[in-house]
Amino acid sequence: MNNNNSQKPIHKIQYQEQEEVRADVFLAKQDIGDLSRNKIKELINLGHITVNNKKIKPSQILKTGDIIYLTIPENPELTVKPEDIPLNIYYEDEHMMVIDKPAGMIVHPTGKVHSGTLVNALLFHCPEQLSQMGGEERPGIVHRLDKETSGLMMVAKTEQAHRYLSKQIKERKVVKKYLTLVYGVVKDREGYIEAPIGRDTKHGNKMAVTDVGGREARTYFKVIKYFTSFTLLLISLYTGRTHQIRVHLQYLGHPVVGDKVYGLRKKRNPLIIIDRQALHSHFLKIQHPVSLQSLTFTSPLADDFLEQVKVLETS
Numbered sequence: 001m002n003n004n005n006s007q008k009p010i011h012k013i014q015y016q017e018q019e020e021v022r023a024d025v026f027l028a029k030q031d032i033g034d035l036s037r038n039k040i041k042e043l044i045n046l047g048h049i050t051v052n053n054k055k056i057k058p059s060q061i062l063k064t065g066d067i068i069y070l071t072i073p074e075n076p077e078l079t080v081k082p083e084d085i086p087l088n089i090y091y092e093d094e095h096m097m098v099i100d101k102p103a104g105m106i107v108h109p110t111g112k113v114h115s116g117t118l119v120n121a122l123l124f125h126c127p128e129q130l131s132q133m134g135g136e137e138r139p140g141i142v143h144r145l146d147k148e149t150s151g152l153m154m155v156a157k158t159e160q161a162h163r164y165l166s167k168q169i170k171e172r173k174v175v176k177k178y179l180t181l182v183y184g185v186v187k188d189r190e191g192y193i194e195a196p197i198g199r200d201t202k203h204g205n206k207m208a209v210t211d212v213g214g215r216e217a218r219t220y221f222k223v224i225k226y227f228t229s230f231t232l233l234l235i236s237l238y239t240g241r242t243h244q245i246r247v248h249l250q251y252l253g254h255p256v257v258g259d260k261v262y263g264l265r266k267k268r269n270p271l272i273i274i275d276r277q278a279l280h281s282h283f284l285k286i287q288h289p290v291s292l293q294s295l296t297f298t299s300p301l302a303d304d305f306l307e308q309v310k311v312l313e314t315s
Contacts, residue, residue, distance in 0.1 A: 011070040015062040023051065024058040027070070029199050029213065035072075037205045038110065048072065080109050080136060085121035090297050095161040095290050096154060097126075097140075100299050103150040103276050108138045122155060130155070131162035142166055146243070148258075150302040151178070151281025156289075164289035169240065177283035178235040178245060179224070179301060181274075181308065182254040183264055186231040190222040193248040197241040206261060207243045209251045217241045219248045227312040229269075230257065234282070245279060257308070271315050274308040 013030065024044065028037040035043075041058040043049050048071045051060060062068070088100040101107070101118060108119045122130060122140050130140035133156070140155040142165045156162035168174045196214025200206040209217075218238040225232040231254065235245050243262070249255055250262040257263070257278040284297045301309065 011068075011072075013068040013070070015064065015066040015068065017062075018064055020061045020063055022058065023049070023056055023060040023062055023068070026062055027068070028205075043070070043072070079114070080119055080123060080139075081115070082124035082127060083115060083120040084124050085116070087121050087125055090152065090299070091295065094129075095158055095288070096156055096165065097122075098284065098295070098297050099153055099155060100151060101145055101149075101153050101281075103148050103302055103304065106147045107144045107153075108134075108141055118153075126157065129157050131157060131159050133159055133162045143169060143240070145281055146277070146279070148276035149178075149279045149281060150299075150305070152176075152284040152297055152299050153281065154284070154286065158289075161289040165286065168286060172238060173287065175283065175285035176237050176281065178237075179280045179282045179305070180233050180235055180245065180249070181257045181278035181305070181312075182231050182233060182249055183257060184229065184231065184254045185226060186221070186223055186233065186252075186254055188223075190220070193217075193219040193221065193252055195248065195251055197244060197247055207241070207247050209247060215239075215241060217244050217248065219244060221249075221252075225309075228315065229271075230312055232309065246277065271311055272308070273311055274304050276304070278305055278308060280305055 015026065024037055024040045027040045027049070028035065044056060044058050047055055050056060050069045051062065051066050053069065089097060090100060091098040106113055106117045109117050119139060119141065132139055134141045140157065142154045142156050142162060145151065145153055154165055156165055195209040195217060196211060197207055197217040198210045198212060198214035200208035201210065201212060216239060220236040220238065222234045223231055224234050237244060246256050246259055246262045255263045257272060258274050259277040280299070280301055282299055286295050288295055
């Protein structure tokens with residue numbers, strides 16, 4: 001890996017609002033690349049973000065007229081190493097892969113997590129055979145699943161495959177369906193949730209249904225099975241916003257079981273045994289990037305999710 005610390009040109013931003021706000025919260029909302037609030041904090045702590053040419057903390061309060069300078073390292077100070085981690089591979093050829101990601105596995109390294117990720121496993125399984133379009137932190141990664149979400153994911157081995165799969169996602173030609181268990185009895189047997197999603201104005205590390213900077217988001221749901229106080233749903237995505245399913249189901253009044261961010265904060269129900277969000281990427285339909293053949297994959301519920309369903313069936 002190249003550890004050259006060359007840097008991209010500096011972003012210069014003048015804070016012009018009257019309201020005082022934390023630097024990390026403000027910057028996470030700006031259009032300066034795919035930078036999460038955690039990444040912003042990391043850059044601040046490394047000295048790549050300053051205010052009025054002075055080092056700051058993520059909690060620095062911005063005031064009207066402050067000048068923010070932000071430099072993004074061209075190559076992050078991160079070495080991604082191959083690791084012999086088993087992969088559940090549904091499909092593989094010289095162009096792409098489809099894998100079934102286990103719950104608990106992070107897709108790619110972050111500032112704090114350098115090992116145990118899907119990328120570490122991919123680098124061991126197919127070294128020198130992954131698309132580099134996502135950079136050295138994300139080789140082969142076309143799209144992501146949350147750490148606690150299990151199920152089907154695409155991986156690109158070549159740049160041609162990466163571009164074509166990304167194009168299918170952008171044009172909404174990829175069919176992705178999820179199974180999820182939610183709190184409460186969903187009244188309608190099926191329906192659409194259409195509500196814009198953007199960064200939560202009160203909690204910068206969360207998303208929310210909002211008209212302030214929100215982007216179009218559309219989710220289809222269908223009831224698979226009712227339980228006494230829960231519902232098993234099949235979800236289809238028509239857009240791909242961050243945390244879309246979890247945010248939309250919370251908005252509907254039926255948050256995902258086990259969701260620690262958007263779920264219920266009341267006393268734990270003794271019937272709930274799953275220790276993560278009950279969300280599984282169940283179905284994937286794509287067009288092969290070279291042969292153009294239609295490929296369809298279905299993944300059964302992960303073991304912990306299946307056990308949870310059995311508990312509710314017998315209660």
